[in-house]
Amino acid sequence: MDDDGVSWRVGDLAHASGLTVRTLHHYDDVGLLRPERTSAGHRVYRRAHVERLYRISVLRRFGVSLDDIAAALDDPGWSLDGALRGQLAALEDQVLRTERLLHRLTDVTSGLAEASSGGGAGAVRGGGADGGRHTGDDDAAEPNPAPRGSDVDVCRRLLAVLEDTAVVATEPLRRIAVLVYADLEAAHRHLVDVFGLTPGPLHRDDDGTVVHGEVRTADGVVMLHRVAPEWRLASPATLGAATGMLVVTVQDVDAHHSAVVARGGTVTYPPTDQPYGVREYGALGPEGEPWSFWSPLTEPPPA
Structure with a gap:
């Protein structure tokens, strides 16, 4: 100065x-x-x-x-809102391309694991139901598909990594999980305070009753939906069972498990190395439904 x-x-x-x-x-x-x-x-x-x-x-x-x-x-006509919206669109495209590359690399990894174990019997769970492919060239669609884990199959997967990762206009982009609860406000509190999800908004009607809620993970939104008999949507607490579950990837599954236990969460099984390439534990959600939390294993599980 x-x-x-x-x-x-x-x-x-x-x-x-x-x-x-x-x-x-x-x-x-x-x-x-x-x-x-x-x-x-x-x-x-x-x-x-x-x-x-x-x-x-x-x-x-x-x-x-x-x-x-x-x-x-x-420029007096410049709009911060417009610029940020443009930046958000660009980032969304970048994230989608990165996720597609992640799926393709996971597909290659599963193929290498099958090759090293003499595999070829079926898909590895960690690679997804479609093997991580989004280009419409799944093995099932080929007239003479190479055996999974073979040299030809692994080479095909490696080449798929190099393909363009652009997203076409008609392609589904993201999934949004929707969970049904009888008490949305209590469910929101449990998912945030016990499971550590990021809080999203709670929407109330004129009487102050919560009719919609959201919580978030780093890659997306989990919507909390009211019980709606007209749509055949019921609380797992009412049913006494759940017809599905949510699996959440965390950075350190053991640390997350310890935090959930310390916050009073109910754990159904402790962190365990699974044969499909993750370390995973289970917990009960706010109305008794099953949740699973996992982290990818840094080393492949033993054959």
Whole structure:
């Protein structure tokens, strides 16, 4: 900072802002943040520059491109909402492509596991019911499919990883789980406080009764639906049974298990290495329905 207390040299501003001198130079070069210059050519930043840098940094944290940031700061017709919606759409496409690549790599891994164990008998559970393929070229559709786990099959899977991962307009994109509960507010509280899911909104009617709720995992939404006889939707507590269950992937299944136990959750079986490539434990949900939590094993299970 200069002696007058209202200006910064580039090194001082870089240190104060946590950015690098190189970044500030780049912002200057592209016209995003143009400082004043001394007679000797040194960059000098004043309060207006610092305020502009703050706005730049906030937008960068949202993932907004430098071009869009420049528009945001200089174009009165620019809309932050529009820019963020565009960024969300781009991120959604990126996530879908990444998920597709993840499925294809899982498919390759399952093929290698079958090859190493002399397999070829059937799909590995961890690879999904369709083997992780989304291109319509499943083995069942081929007139003479190569045996699963054979060299030809493994090579086909490897080549599938290299295929374009673009999403077509008519393709189903995401699944949203819907769980039916008699007491949506209590269910919401249990899933958040005991299982550690991220809280979403609770929607109430005019009488204040919760009629819809949401909780979230990192990759999607779990909707909580009211009991609706007209749609043949009943609570598992009323039925005394469940017709399905939800499986949630966690980073560390043993740590998650310990946390659920500490929060008063009911565990049906402890963390166990499963032959389908995960370490898994079971728990009961807020109305007695089964849940499963797992983490992928870093090493393949023994044959």
